[in-house]
Amino acid sequence: MENNLRKFSEVDNCPVRNVLDRIGDKWSMLVLLVLGESETLRFGELHKSIGTISQKMLTVTLKTLEADGLVKRTIYPQIPPRVEYELTERAESLLPLIHNLVDWAEKNMGDIKQARMNYAMG
Template sequence: MPADGFALCPVRDILDRVGDKWSLLCILYLGSTDRLRFNELRHSIMGISQRMLTVTLRSLENDGLVRRTVYAEVPPRVEYCLTALGQSLLGAVIELGNWAKDHAPVIAEARQRVVAPPAATAGQV
């Protein structure tokens, strides 16, 4: 068992899995519609590679957040949608997005202060 208590904190494990930008974007895009085909999703998420999308969807599917449906057609058609568990996470993701939008100016200002701290006034050491 790790000394840092990692095994005792399932929240950390889950956040590590779904908290990356590709997982969040997949959840948001899949939550915005009933279902999407792989290439529809890939073209919606700017900058994601085919391999990264495959890995991300597989991870979300393994966690029970995404359902993958393969249709016996030629060529095969594969669609993805959020499960009920994924839908419940979508609400939290949307809330996080709203929080980020509401606080973006304050965070940007704080980052700017770190990048360019105010000049020291004359006489101060």
Template structure:
């Protein structure tokens, strides 16, 4: 009498069924999430939400660590997406001011919550990074 064994049956998890509202990676919502979710856009939306209308130089001083080029590129993208308005005044020298649009004001609360969460959890994140770095010698984060 021979005994044959069959491999155990491992139940397979079914893929979650998502509605269209929950499919950001496969639709155009991904574009918007990429724009409003990048670090400079969030920072600029937060600063303009707090300060109101700012000139370019004022905004650059408020957004710590951003280069002039990156500020220009990010502001143009936010303006293109209807999140920032740009007003140019024909003076000498020309004066250009930036402000959040009504559409961006709907994001202000969400962005504010992200900033508050970041500030409140920074010590825990610093601790987690230190523990990880101690366990994985030579690891370095990717450059932004």
């Protein structure tokens, strides 16, 4: 089987780095957030819902999340195919922490933008 997943092997022994590589990549948290808002979503629905992700990256992000046991993939043998994605319990336990980050962000984004503007002015 070819390996379409992200590489993490270098950091096997560092728990912090391990986690941050997993959920701190470009798309994983966003996919988890969106999946957390519905019972199940099909590939195309996820794609539309996120909007800015490419099909390719959605594929590899979902595969990685599935491999980590954070997403469950159910395939219905139809043509055209129907594949549904949903969060696992493990992911449900992670979701509140991500929501906390989002809340923090919403609270602080204004100030951060201001800080960034000031910084840019020199």
